Amino acid sequence: xxxxxxxxxxxxxxxxxxxxxxxxxxxxxxxxxxxxxxxxxxxxxxxxxxxxxxxxxxxxxxxxxxxxxxxxxxxxxxxxxxxxxxxxxxxxxxxxxxxxxxxxxxxxxxxxxxxxxxxxxxxxxxxxxxxxxxxxxxxxxxxxxxxxxxxxxxxxxxxxxxxxxxxxxxxxxxxxxxxxxxxxxxxxxxxxxxxxxxxxxxxxxxxxxxxxxxxxxxxxxxxxxxxxxxxxxxxxxxxxxxxxxxxxxxxxxxxxxxxxxxxxxxxxxxxxxxxxxxxxxxxxxxxxxxxxxxxxxxxxxxxxxxxxxxxxxxxxxxxxxxxxxxxxxxxxxx
Amino acid sequence: xxxxxxxxxxxxxxxxxxxxxxxxxxxxxxxxxxxxxxxxxxxxxxxxxxxxxxxxxxxxxxxxxxxxxxxxxxxxxxxxxxxxxxxxxxxxxxxxxxxxxxxxxxxxxxxxxxxxxxxxxxxxxxxxxxxxxxxxxxxxxxxxxxxxxxxxxxxxxxxxxxxxxxxxxxxxxxxxxxxxxxxxxxxxxxxxxxxxxxxxxxxxxxxxxxxxxxxxxxxxxxxxxxxxxxxxxxxxxxxxxxxxxxxxxxxxxxxxxxxxxxxxxxxxxxxxxxxxxxxxxxxxxxxxxxxxxxxxxxxxxxxxxxxxxxxxxxxxxxxxxxxxxxxxxxxxxx
DNA sequence: TTGTAAGCGTTATCAG
DNA sequence: CTGATAACGCTTACAA
Numbered sequence: 001x002x003x004x005x006x007x008x009x010x011x012x013x014x015x016x017x018x019x020x021x022x023x024x025x026x027x028x029x030x031x032x033x034x035x036x037x038x039x040x041x042x043x044x045x046x047x048x049x050x051x052x053x054x055x056x057x058x059x060x061x062x063x064x065x066x067x068x069x070x071x072x073x074x075x076x077x078x079x080x081x082x083x084x085x086x087x088x089x090x091x092x093x094x095x096x097x098x099x100x101x102x103x104x105x106x107x108x109x110x111x112x113x114x115x116x117x118x119x120x121x122x123x124x125x126x127x128x129x130x131x132x133x134x135x136x137x138x139x140x141x142x143x144x145x146x147x148x149x150x151x152x153x154x155x156x157x158x159x160x161x162x163x164x165x166x167x168x169x170x171x172x173x174x175x176x177x178x179x180x181x182x183x184x185x186x187x188x189x190x191x192x193x194x195x196x197x198x199x200x201x202x203x204x205x206x207x208x209x210x211x212x213x214x215x216x217x218x219x220x221x222x223x224x225x226x227x228x229x230x231x232x233x234x235x236x237x238x239x240x241x242x243x244x245x246x247x248x249x250x251x252x253x254x255x256x257x258x259x260x261x262x263x264x265x266x267x268x269x270x271x272x273x274x275x276x277x278x279x280x281x282x283x284x285x286x287x288x289x290x291x292x293x294x295x296x297x298x299x300x301x302x303x304x305x306x307x308x309x310x311x312x313x314x315x316x317x318x319x320x321x322x323x324x325x326x327x328x329x330x331x332x333x334x
Numbered sequence: 335x336x337x338x339x340x341x342x343x344x345x346x347x348x349x350x351x352x353x354x355x356x357x358x359x360x361x362x363x364x365x366x367x368x369x370x371x372x373x374x375x376x377x378x379x380x381x382x383x384x385x386x387x388x389x390x391x392x393x394x395x396x397x398x399x400x401x402x403x404x405x406x407x408x409x410x411x412x413x414x415x416x417x418x419x420x421x422x423x424x425x426x427x428x429x430x431x432x433x434x435x436x437x438x439x440x441x442x443x444x445x446x447x448x449x450x451x452x453x454x455x456x457x458x459x460x461x462x463x464x465x466x467x468x469x470x471x472x473x474x475x476x477x478x479x480x481x482x483x484x485x486x487x488x489x490x491x492x493x494x495x496x497x498x499x500x501x502x503x504x505x506x507x508x509x510x511x512x513x514x515x516x517x518x519x520x521x522x523x524x525x526x527x528x529x530x531x532x533x534x535x536x537x538x539x540x541x542x543x544x545x546x547x548x549x550x551x552x553x554x555x556x557x558x559x560x561x562x563x564x565x566x567x568x569x570x571x572x573x574x575x576x577x578x579x580x581x582x583x584x585x586x587x588x589x590x591x592x593x594x595x596x597x598x599x600x601x602x603x604x605x606x607x608x609x610x611x612x613x614x615x616x617x618x619x620x621x622x623x624x625x626x627x628x629x630x631x632x633x634x635x636x637x638x639x640x641x642x643x644x645x646x647x648x649x650x651x652x653x654x655x656x657x658x659x660x661x662x663x664x665x666x667x668x
Numbered sequence: 669t670t671g672t673a674a675g676c677g678t679t680a681t682c683a684g
Numbered sequence: 685c686t687g688a689t690a691a692c693g694c695t696t697a698c699a700a
Contacts, residue, residue: 071410
């Protein structure tokens with residue numbers, strides 16, 4: 001069986017209290033007994049049980065991470081970044097993929113409470129606010145990651161989606177594009193915000209947004225294909241397309257190629273997220289990069305802080321996305 | 335504060351023993367008190383602390399999952415599948431990305447022991463066998479996932495990589511290809527095994543494998559590019575290429591396009607893994623599909639079994655991969 | 669400097 | 685059918 005603190009104590013001919021003290025470096029113990037105990041712990045391969053430790057009122061050093069789908073490259077990278085930062089703080093991550101199902105999200109939240117995680121990172125779209133109120137009541141720290149919600153005054157770390165859309169818009173304008181179409185996830189607030197920012201860029205430039213074709217599509221292969229085809233079949237095609245995710249953009253590129261429409265010569269496209277898809281795409285996809293590792297760093301930092309000092313005032317941190325220029329947008333001016 | 339079993343007991347005017355019994359449905363309690371207690375638990379939003387439960391010798395209902403990199407689509411899908419199956423069994427997953435570093439793997443393993451996980455799924459290349467011996471001694475169940483190692487007589491659930499390579503080889507032969515090149519990760523055993531199977535297919539057909547160009551490349555963008563270029567610059571190009579991962583294959587497709595070499599008209603290519611890359615690629619990538627969800631199901635099944643009956647004899651389960659035909663291989667015969 | 673003992677939230681054994 | 689109580693492995697006053 002796994003050795004316990006008693007085994008160590010017995011072997012060292014001291015009380016468990018003494019052992020505990022050397023483990024935690026609390027109280028004063030003579031060098032001699034200390035070294036002896038250390039040795040014996042080594043020999044026995046003793047490791048304190050986190051369970052028991054946690055039960056005495058300390059932390060579990062575990063946090064929950066809620067994502068919609070870990071197989072989505074964006075969330076995979078988010079998870080990796082979060083895990084990295086958590087690890088550096090001695091924390092471990094429980095992965096919870098909700099598969100976009102509210103019920104599963106609910107179940108996981110319950111589970112995490114039962115397991116007494118020290119905090120939760122929520123990277124799913126906030127739908128059912130009750131649950132979050134619940135967390136607040138329970139006094140368990142949580143951070144909304146990459147999704148914001150006005151009704152929530154909790155800690156939020158998010159990309160400035162509006163700004164990202166705006167960036168995309170400005171870039172296309174700068175390259176001389178005026179006839180533009182958009183494919184976006186209107187169901188998701190990020191999709192809406194990105195569209196919003198994009199719109200502002202165009203409107204600022206005096207473009208009548210009424211005439212801009214906006215197509216709704218989820219960020220899944222099937223829907224994105226249809227959306228792309230819809231645009232590609234237009235007799236009067238736009239010169240550029242803004243896609244609210246890289247996946248949508250990449251699918252568009254492929255569909256265009258099938259239709260013998262060259263990117264960026266015939267149509268330009270710009271994406272959003274800067275996932276591996278953008279890098280692999282051919283031509284390389286110009287896109288708006290989410291600052292994932294910064295987001296993750298801030299999120300964990302914030303979480304650690306509110307674990308240590310509960311009831312701290314809540315911040316909203318909004319990080320600016322950046323434009324990553326590759327080869328999918330054509331310069332129209334010359 | 336979170337209500338405890340004492341709060342419930344007090345409110346219901348019974349002892350904690352009674353409450354415990356209704357929680358676990360053990361022993362006999364009158365319908366009346368039972369319902370009463372149930373109601374009160376509801377009202378108080380009481381939830382037993384998994385920590386305390388675990389401390390009394392039961393399970394933690396947590397398993398550790400070790401992967402090299404969750405941002406790699408293959409492992410992301412593995413993680414999702416594992417998580418799904420675990421969830422169905424009431425288990426929760428601690429995600430551990432080792433980033434291909436042995437040290438991190440080691441640290442995580444220690445951590446998992448401290449946290450008293452009920453079992454571990456190891457989806458990293460087994461390098462340092464000592465650690466696994468350690469797990470065996472500690473008597474903590476673990477499953478090797480998708481990687482095998484002769485020195486280990488532990489539970490193993492893996493894709494039959496040799497067979498996968500063989501399938502790929504047969505397919506290319508069947509399509510009439512004789513002049514073939516391979517790009518594979520020779521560092522990793524899966525890469526070697528896939529190559530091995532592929533080789534056998536060709537050798538069976540009387541092809542002299544000495545003449546087959548085998549290029550080593552990790553499954554990362556930079557290296558894959560170089561490997562692709564190496565082949566594309568040949569004056570005497572092969573008619574088909576076998577890439578040991580989809581990522582390598584997709585990069586090859588892109589490089590070929592840049593070099594104005596048409597796929598599959600000029601060169602055919604077949605991949606391995608059937609990740610999202612294969613689906614998105616243009617042309618769609620014909621590839622060998624790993625049966626990820628079956629692997630995950632078996633792995634969790636096996637793990638659950640050895641959690642319940644420790645010391646069970648160890649199985650090796652090897653699942654056959656299948657060929658997924660898309661459009662990247664040309665029929666040469668007609 | 670070291671030890672005793674209470675307490676953390678459960679389960680389980682054994683009486684009543 | 686219900687209730688005391690020890691036990692799980694550890695931390696932490698408080699004593700010695």
